[in-house]
Amino acid sequence: MPYWLPVAIGVVAGALSTVSFAPQVLKAWREGDTAAISLRMYIVTVIAFVMWIVYGVMIGSLPIIIFNALSLIMSGSILMMKIRNGPDG
Amino acid sequence: MPYWLPVAIGVVAGALSTVSFAPQVLKAWREGDTAAISLRMYIVTVIAFVMWIVYGVMIGSLPIIIFNALSLIMSGSILMMKIRNGPDG
Structure with a gap:
Protein backbone atom coordinates (compact mmCIF):
# COMPACT_ATOMS: atom_id res chain seq x y z
CA MET A 1 0.00 0.00 0.00
CA PRO A 2 1.46 3.36 -1.02
CA TYR A 3 2.41 5.41 2.06
CA TRP A 4 0.32 8.39 0.90
CA LEU A 5 -2.98 6.44 0.48
CA PRO A 6 -4.13 6.54 4.15
CA VAL A 7 -3.31 10.25 4.34
CA ALA A 8 -5.30 10.90 1.15
CA ILE A 9 -8.29 8.87 2.43
CA GLY A 10 -8.16 10.74 5.77
CA VAL A 11 -8.03 14.17 4.12
CA VAL A 12 -10.96 13.33 1.78
CA ALA A 13 -12.96 11.89 4.71
CA GLY A 14 -12.26 15.04 6.73
CA ALA A 15 -13.21 17.32 3.85
CA LEU A 16 -16.46 15.39 3.27
CA SER A 17 -17.31 15.55 6.99
CA THR A 18 -16.94 19.33 6.84
CA VAL A 19 -18.61 19.85 3.46
CA SER A 20 -21.57 17.70 4.50
CA PHE A 21 -22.95 20.58 6.62
CA ASP A 33 -37.70 25.45 8.34
CA THR A 34 -35.73 23.82 11.16
CA ALA A 35 -38.60 21.99 12.88
CA ALA A 36 -37.29 18.49 12.18
CA ILE A 37 -33.70 19.41 13.09
CA SER A 38 -32.62 18.30 16.58
CA LEU A 39 -31.49 21.16 18.84
CA ARG A 40 -29.65 18.71 21.10
CA MET A 41 -27.73 17.22 18.15
CA TYR A 42 -26.34 20.59 17.17
CA ILE A 43 -25.52 21.64 20.77
CA VAL A 44 -23.46 18.45 21.17
CA THR A 45 -21.99 18.78 17.67
CA VAL A 46 -20.80 22.35 18.32
CA ILE A 47 -19.19 21.29 21.63
CA ALA A 48 -17.48 18.40 19.83
CA PHE A 49 -16.02 20.68 17.15
CA VAL A 50 -14.70 23.09 19.82
CA MET A 51 -12.96 20.12 21.46
CA TRP A 52 -11.57 18.90 18.11
CA ILE A 53 -10.07 22.40 17.60
CA VAL A 54 -8.51 22.27 21.10
CA TYR A 55 -7.16 18.79 20.22
CA GLY A 56 -5.75 20.10 16.93
CA VAL A 57 -4.00 22.98 18.75
CA MET A 58 -2.57 20.58 21.35
CA ILE A 59 -1.05 18.24 18.76
CA GLY A 60 -0.16 21.08 16.40
CA SER A 61 -2.24 19.83 13.47
CA LEU A 62 -3.34 22.63 11.15
CA PRO A 63 -5.64 20.40 9.01
CA ILE A 64 -7.57 19.27 12.12
CA ILE A 65 -7.85 22.90 13.25
CA ILE A 66 -9.02 24.18 9.85
CA PHE A 67 -11.51 21.37 9.05
CA ASN A 68 -13.09 21.57 12.49
CA ALA A 69 -13.19 25.38 12.51
CA LEU A 70 -15.15 25.29 9.23
CA SER A 71 -17.43 22.59 10.63
CA LEU A 72 -17.93 24.70 13.77
CA ILE A 73 -18.95 27.73 11.68
CA MET A 74 -21.48 25.73 9.65
CA SER A 75 -22.95 23.65 12.48
CA GLY A 76 -22.99 26.79 14.63
CA SER A 77 -25.06 28.62 12.03
CA ILE A 78 -27.54 25.72 11.88
CA LEU A 79 -27.76 25.84 15.69
CA MET A 80 -28.42 29.60 15.64
CA MET A 81 -31.15 29.23 13.00
CA LYS A 82 -32.74 26.45 15.09
CA ILE A 83 -32.63 28.61 18.27
CA ARG A 84 -33.99 31.64 16.37
CA ASN A 85 -36.85 29.64 14.85
CA GLY A 86 -37.79 28.00 18.15
CA PRO A 87 -38.75 24.32 18.74
CA ASP A 88 -41.53 24.22 16.14
CA GLY A 89 -39.92 26.66 13.72
CA MET B 1 0.97 19.47 29.62
CA PRO B 2 0.36 15.88 30.77
CA TYR B 3 0.96 13.43 27.90
CA TRP B 4 -2.50 11.90 28.30
CA LEU B 5 -4.47 15.20 27.99
CA PRO B 6 -4.57 15.43 24.15
CA VAL B 7 -5.59 11.76 23.94
CA ALA B 8 -8.38 12.35 26.48
CA ILE B 9 -9.61 15.45 24.61
CA GLY B 10 -9.56 13.55 21.31
CA VAL B 11 -11.48 10.58 22.71
CA VAL B 12 -14.14 12.85 24.28
CA ALA B 13 -14.42 14.88 21.04
CA GLY B 14 -14.81 11.65 19.07
CA ALA B 15 -17.41 10.29 21.45
CA LEU B 16 -19.39 13.57 21.33
CA SER B 17 -19.25 13.58 17.51
CA THR B 18 -20.76 10.09 17.51
CA VAL B 19 -23.28 10.64 20.32
CA SER B 20 -24.50 13.87 18.69
CA PHE B 21 -26.49 11.87 16.12
CA ASP B 33 -40.81 14.47 10.41
CA THR B 34 -37.65 14.79 8.29
CA ALA B 35 -38.80 17.64 6.02
CA ALA B 36 -36.19 20.14 7.26
CA ILE B 37 -33.37 17.58 7.22
CA SER B 38 -31.05 17.81 4.20
CA LEU B 39 -30.89 14.61 2.13
CA ARG B 40 -27.60 15.73 0.55
CA MET B 41 -26.04 16.34 3.99
CA TYR B 42 -26.70 12.77 5.08
CA ILE B 43 -25.60 11.22 1.74
CA VAL B 44 -22.24 13.03 2.07
CA THR B 45 -22.05 12.27 5.80
CA VAL B 46 -22.57 8.53 5.25
CA ILE B 47 -19.88 8.47 2.52
CA ALA B 48 -17.52 10.34 4.88
CA PHE B 49 -18.04 7.80 7.69
CA VAL B 50 -17.39 4.89 5.30
CA MET B 51 -14.11 6.58 4.33
CA TRP B 52 -13.21 7.20 8.01
CA ILE B 53 -13.71 3.45 8.64
CA VAL B 54 -11.46 2.60 5.66
CA TYR B 55 -8.89 5.07 7.08
CA GLY B 56 -9.15 3.46 10.53
CA VAL B 57 -8.58 -0.01 9.02
CA MET B 58 -5.59 1.25 7.02
CA ILE B 59 -3.85 2.74 10.07
CA GLY B 60 -5.01 -0.03 12.38
CA SER B 61 -6.93 2.26 14.77
CA LEU B 62 -9.78 0.45 16.55
CA PRO B 63 -11.21 3.65 18.17
CA ILE B 64 -11.51 5.36 14.76
CA ILE B 65 -13.19 2.23 13.35
CA ILE B 66 -15.64 1.86 16.27
CA PHE B 67 -16.61 5.57 16.60
CA ASN B 68 -17.17 5.93 12.88
CA ALA B 69 -19.06 2.64 12.57
CA LEU B 70 -21.49 3.85 15.26
CA SER B 71 -21.79 7.21 13.49
CA LEU B 72 -22.42 5.39 10.21
CA ILE B 73 -25.24 3.35 11.78
CA MET B 74 -26.92 6.45 13.23
CA SER B 75 -26.46 8.78 10.25
CA GLY B 76 -27.45 5.92 7.97
CA SER B 77 -30.72 5.44 9.84
CA ILE B 78 -31.47 9.18 9.54
CA LEU B 79 -30.75 8.94 5.80
CA MET B 80 -33.10 5.94 5.44
CA MET B 81 -35.89 7.74 7.32
CA LYS B 82 -35.40 10.79 5.08
CA ILE B 83 -35.53 8.65 1.90
CA ARG B 84 -38.60 6.75 3.18
CA ASN B 85 -40.44 9.96 4.06
CA GLY B 86 -39.59 11.65 0.75
CA PRO B 87 -38.54 15.29 0.19
CA ASP B 88 -41.49 16.87 1.99
CA GLY B 89 -41.93 14.14 4.59
Whole structure:
Protein backbone atom coordinates (compact mmCIF):
# COMPACT_ATOMS: atom_id res chain seq x y z
CA MET A 1 0.00 0.00 0.00
CA PRO A 2 1.46 3.36 -1.02
CA TYR A 3 2.41 5.41 2.06
CA TRP A 4 0.32 8.39 0.90
CA LEU A 5 -2.98 6.44 0.48
CA PRO A 6 -4.13 6.54 4.15
CA VAL A 7 -3.31 10.25 4.34
CA ALA A 8 -5.30 10.90 1.15
CA ILE A 9 -8.29 8.87 2.43
CA GLY A 10 -8.16 10.74 5.77
CA VAL A 11 -8.03 14.17 4.12
CA VAL A 12 -10.96 13.33 1.78
CA ALA A 13 -12.96 11.89 4.71
CA GLY A 14 -12.26 15.04 6.73
CA ALA A 15 -13.21 17.32 3.85
CA LEU A 16 -16.46 15.39 3.27
CA SER A 17 -17.31 15.55 6.99
CA THR A 18 -16.94 19.33 6.84
CA VAL A 19 -18.61 19.85 3.46
CA SER A 20 -21.57 17.70 4.50
CA PHE A 21 -22.95 20.58 6.62
CA ALA A 22 -23.17 22.99 3.69
CA PRO A 23 -26.38 21.63 2.11
CA GLN A 24 -28.10 21.67 5.53
CA VAL A 25 -27.08 25.29 6.13
CA LEU A 26 -28.42 26.31 2.68
CA LYS A 27 -31.67 24.33 3.07
CA ALA A 28 -32.40 25.76 6.54
CA TRP A 29 -31.53 29.27 5.34
CA ARG A 30 -33.62 29.09 2.16
CA GLU A 31 -36.65 27.35 3.59
CA GLY A 32 -36.56 28.85 7.07
CA ASP A 33 -37.70 25.45 8.34
CA THR A 34 -35.73 23.82 11.16
CA ALA A 35 -38.60 21.99 12.88
CA ALA A 36 -37.29 18.49 12.18
CA ILE A 37 -33.70 19.41 13.09
CA SER A 38 -32.62 18.30 16.58
CA LEU A 39 -31.49 21.16 18.84
CA ARG A 40 -29.65 18.71 21.10
CA MET A 41 -27.73 17.22 18.15
CA TYR A 42 -26.34 20.59 17.17
CA ILE A 43 -25.52 21.64 20.77
CA VAL A 44 -23.46 18.45 21.17
CA THR A 45 -21.99 18.78 17.67
CA VAL A 46 -20.80 22.35 18.32
CA ILE A 47 -19.19 21.29 21.63
CA ALA A 48 -17.48 18.40 19.83
CA PHE A 49 -16.02 20.68 17.15
CA VAL A 50 -14.70 23.09 19.82
CA MET A 51 -12.96 20.12 21.46
CA TRP A 52 -11.57 18.90 18.11
CA ILE A 53 -10.07 22.40 17.60
CA VAL A 54 -8.51 22.27 21.10
CA TYR A 55 -7.16 18.79 20.22
CA GLY A 56 -5.75 20.10 16.93
CA VAL A 57 -4.00 22.98 18.75
CA MET A 58 -2.57 20.58 21.35
CA ILE A 59 -1.05 18.24 18.76
CA GLY A 60 -0.16 21.08 16.40
CA SER A 61 -2.24 19.83 13.47
CA LEU A 62 -3.34 22.63 11.15
CA PRO A 63 -5.64 20.40 9.01
CA ILE A 64 -7.57 19.27 12.12
CA ILE A 65 -7.85 22.90 13.25
CA ILE A 66 -9.02 24.18 9.85
CA PHE A 67 -11.51 21.37 9.05
CA ASN A 68 -13.09 21.57 12.49
CA ALA A 69 -13.19 25.38 12.51
CA LEU A 70 -15.15 25.29 9.23
CA SER A 71 -17.43 22.59 10.63
CA LEU A 72 -17.93 24.70 13.77
CA ILE A 73 -18.95 27.73 11.68
CA MET A 74 -21.48 25.73 9.65
CA SER A 75 -22.95 23.65 12.48
CA GLY A 76 -22.99 26.79 14.63
CA SER A 77 -25.06 28.62 12.03
CA ILE A 78 -27.54 25.72 11.88
CA LEU A 79 -27.76 25.84 15.69
CA MET A 80 -28.42 29.60 15.64
CA MET A 81 -31.15 29.23 13.00
CA LYS A 82 -32.74 26.45 15.09
CA ILE A 83 -32.63 28.61 18.27
CA ARG A 84 -33.99 31.64 16.37
CA ASN A 85 -36.85 29.64 14.85
CA GLY A 86 -37.79 28.00 18.15
CA PRO A 87 -38.75 24.32 18.74
CA ASP A 88 -41.53 24.22 16.14
CA GLY A 89 -39.92 26.66 13.72
CA MET B 1 0.97 19.47 29.62
CA PRO B 2 0.36 15.88 30.77
CA TYR B 3 0.96 13.43 27.90
CA TRP B 4 -2.50 11.90 28.30
CA LEU B 5 -4.47 15.20 27.99
CA PRO B 6 -4.57 15.43 24.15
CA VAL B 7 -5.59 11.76 23.94
CA ALA B 8 -8.38 12.35 26.48
CA ILE B 9 -9.61 15.45 24.61
CA GLY B 10 -9.56 13.55 21.31
CA VAL B 11 -11.48 10.58 22.71
CA VAL B 12 -14.14 12.85 24.28
CA ALA B 13 -14.42 14.88 21.04
CA GLY B 14 -14.81 11.65 19.07
CA ALA B 15 -17.41 10.29 21.45
CA LEU B 16 -19.39 13.57 21.33
CA SER B 17 -19.25 13.58 17.51
CA THR B 18 -20.76 10.09 17.51
CA VAL B 19 -23.28 10.64 20.32
CA SER B 20 -24.50 13.87 18.69
CA PHE B 21 -26.49 11.87 16.12
CA ALA B 22 -28.56 10.03 18.73
CA PRO B 23 -31.03 12.87 19.54
CA GLN B 24 -31.65 13.40 15.79
CA VAL B 25 -32.33 9.70 15.24
CA LEU B 26 -34.81 9.68 18.16
CA LYS B 27 -36.52 12.93 17.10
CA ALA B 28 -36.94 11.80 13.47
CA TRP B 29 -38.16 8.39 14.61
CA ARG B 30 -40.66 9.74 17.18
CA GLU B 31 -42.03 12.62 15.13
CA GLY B 32 -41.77 11.03 11.70
CA ASP B 33 -40.81 14.47 10.41
CA THR B 34 -37.65 14.79 8.29
CA ALA B 35 -38.80 17.64 6.02
CA ALA B 36 -36.19 20.14 7.26
CA ILE B 37 -33.37 17.58 7.22
CA SER B 38 -31.05 17.81 4.20
CA LEU B 39 -30.89 14.61 2.13
CA ARG B 40 -27.60 15.73 0.55
CA MET B 41 -26.04 16.34 3.99
CA TYR B 42 -26.70 12.77 5.08
CA ILE B 43 -25.60 11.22 1.74
CA VAL B 44 -22.24 13.03 2.07
CA THR B 45 -22.05 12.27 5.80
CA VAL B 46 -22.57 8.53 5.25
CA ILE B 47 -19.88 8.47 2.52
CA ALA B 48 -17.52 10.34 4.88
CA PHE B 49 -18.04 7.80 7.69
CA VAL B 50 -17.39 4.89 5.30
CA MET B 51 -14.11 6.58 4.33
CA TRP B 52 -13.21 7.20 8.01
CA ILE B 53 -13.71 3.45 8.64
CA VAL B 54 -11.46 2.60 5.66
CA TYR B 55 -8.89 5.07 7.08
CA GLY B 56 -9.15 3.46 10.53
CA VAL B 57 -8.58 -0.01 9.02
CA MET B 58 -5.59 1.25 7.02
CA ILE B 59 -3.85 2.74 10.07
CA GLY B 60 -5.01 -0.03 12.38
CA SER B 61 -6.93 2.26 14.77
CA LEU B 62 -9.78 0.45 16.55
CA PRO B 63 -11.21 3.65 18.17
CA ILE B 64 -11.51 5.36 14.76
CA ILE B 65 -13.19 2.23 13.35
CA ILE B 66 -15.64 1.86 16.27
CA PHE B 67 -16.61 5.57 16.60
CA ASN B 68 -17.17 5.93 12.88
CA ALA B 69 -19.06 2.64 12.57
CA LEU B 70 -21.49 3.85 15.26
CA SER B 71 -21.79 7.21 13.49
CA LEU B 72 -22.42 5.39 10.21
CA ILE B 73 -25.24 3.35 11.78
CA MET B 74 -26.92 6.45 13.23
CA SER B 75 -26.46 8.78 10.25
CA GLY B 76 -27.45 5.92 7.97
CA SER B 77 -30.72 5.44 9.84
CA ILE B 78 -31.47 9.18 9.54
CA LEU B 79 -30.75 8.94 5.80
CA MET B 80 -33.10 5.94 5.44
CA MET B 81 -35.89 7.74 7.32
CA LYS B 82 -35.40 10.79 5.08
CA ILE B 83 -35.53 8.65 1.90
CA ARG B 84 -38.60 6.75 3.18
CA ASN B 85 -40.44 9.96 4.06
CA GLY B 86 -39.59 11.65 0.75
CA PRO B 87 -38.54 15.29 0.19
CA ASP B 88 -41.49 16.87 1.99
CA GLY B 89 -41.93 14.14 4.59
